[in-house]
Amino acid sequence: MSFDPRIQLAEKKLSRIRHVLLVAGGKGGVGKSTVAASLALSIARLGYKTGLLDADIHGPSIPKIVKVDFPAKSSVNGIEPAKLENLKIMSTAFFIDEDKPIPVRGESKEKLVLDLFAETDWSELDFLVVDLPPGMGDETLAVLKIFEKHGKAILVTTPSLLSVYVVEKLVKMLMREKVPILGIVKNMAYIPYKGEKIKLYKKDVVEKLALKYGIDVLGELPLDFDVEEKIFEGKTPLDSEKFAEEFKKIVQKVLDKIRLSN
């Protein structure tokens, strides 16, 4: 026999978490981490006990989006997560110098995701938001394995044909794994200019995809240069007014859907 006791640890931690939201997109650079961080922070600000797990092993970017101090402490309950306001955050980036590559191989990625989740002292949570890596490789499969019974997916894509092409593959995989899809966020859909929305893509392939698979579009977010500026300044994407305004609607839709599904 061979049985990993960390799976039991993960199950124990999961038993104290009410909802797990898996933010995924398949393709890199579509804004998954920005959406995951903003979603987790928004929910935490509404008073829910919330955690944010950065499952992007090779390119952990959550600590770049939300600047936090990692306490680097542990107790019998596990490693203490970093905190932004009342949001608990864990990422492999906390343990590694910023400029260092993280070239992890196959099975090790799976073990790392399990360790990162199971070794963190999340305590009791209403929501755990998981930022998935691009692709459908080992770490994505590891996340699905840990959270398959609890997780609900939120997909992020740009309206680009290439991005939607990849997200469709992810939709099929999630359906195959029976992971419910709460909806899809259309990111970088337009540029806000003098009160107008300048669309970046002529054809709306996201709506077409959503219709094909019966998925709700949770909302569309602007390509707002101010978001990047705010991150540079050490603030969060939610400090960008236009982004925050649109994001609020998405958060409301997500919470409504969760209430309905219970």
Place this chain on the structure above:
Amino acid sequence: MHEWSLAEGIYRAVIDFAEKGKAKRVIEIEVQVGELSNLDLELMKEAFHVLAKGSIAENAKINFKVEKAVFQCEKCSYEWGLKEALEQMRKSLNEDKHIVDEEGTLDLPIHYMPDLVYAFVTCPKCGSSNYKVVSGTGISIRKVVIEK
């Protein structure tokens, strides 16, 4: 104190297995641990026995087998072990990247996440990151002997 949570994981897994097998008691458990985690096995044993008190695993004998850490470079085929890996980690890891436990001990991140070793170690001979950790990172229950 990481040892306590792992001991709890072992205890839960063993009890689950034993109950499914309708066991009256658990006699022996064998656990393989990777060398890279640098776990305090005596502490784990103690923790397990505290947790198992009053359960069907109370008097179980728990044996730990340490699996040596072996690294193999994909580029130059050089093989190395824990000593060389630790030397690199100690040189490259600042104190602020260690984790302080309740007793004030500074732990390397690989104590909690052994597979993070890829971020800290390169081939000592050619400097490549393209290597395999052949063994020494996991923890697994290999044997549970029960009495029905």
